[in-house]
Amino acid sequence: xxxxxxxxxxxxxxxxxxxxxxxxxxxxxxxxxxxxxxxxxxxxxxxxxxxxxxxxxxxxxxxxxxxxxxxxxxxxxxxxxxxxxxxxxxxxxxxxxxxxxxxxxxxxxxxxxxxxxxxxxxxx
Ligand SMILES: [Zn+2]
Numbered sequence: 492x493x494x495x496x497x498x499x500x501x502x503x504x505x506x507x508x509x510x511x512x513x514x515x516x517x518x519x520x521x522x523x524x525x526x527x528x529x530x531x532x533x534x535x536x537x538x539x540x541x542x543x544x545x546x547x548x549x550x551x552x553x554x555x556x557x558x559x560x561x562x563x564x565x566x567x568x569x570x571x572x573x574x575x576x577x578x579x580x581x582x583x584x585x586x587x588x589x590x591x592x593x594x595x596x597x598x599x600x601x602x603x604x605x606x607x608x609x610x611x612x613x614x615x
Pocket of ligand 1: 503
């Protein structure tokens with residue numbers, strides 16, 4: 492079993508346990524480096540004032556923890572990214588594309604947490 496995977500996710504406390512439990516299983520890793528921001532997905536899907544800081548943290552996880560699995564997460568009713576579910580799901584796809592381009596050797600997973608707090612894997 493590998494040691495580390497990485498998740499870029501919202502700081503919202505309602506989703507943390509579900510996201511970690513899901514990804515520890517999917518990635519098959521012992522630990523999950525967890526990088527958070529309010530409405531994280533919008534900072535990964537496009538360049539904002541927070542993007543450089545987020546990617547800097549991600550670089551540490553990849554370079555120093557040898558993480559080879561990266562997840563990007565968005566969720567229903569996000570206070571930090573107050574837009575429609577459809578826009579957020581499109582942002583997940585855009586974020587996945589950007590992460591695959593930046594880290595071509597990594598597996599990139601997108602997750603959507605719906606109104607029932609169910610984890611859905613986004614395929615692209
Ligand atoms: Zn949120």
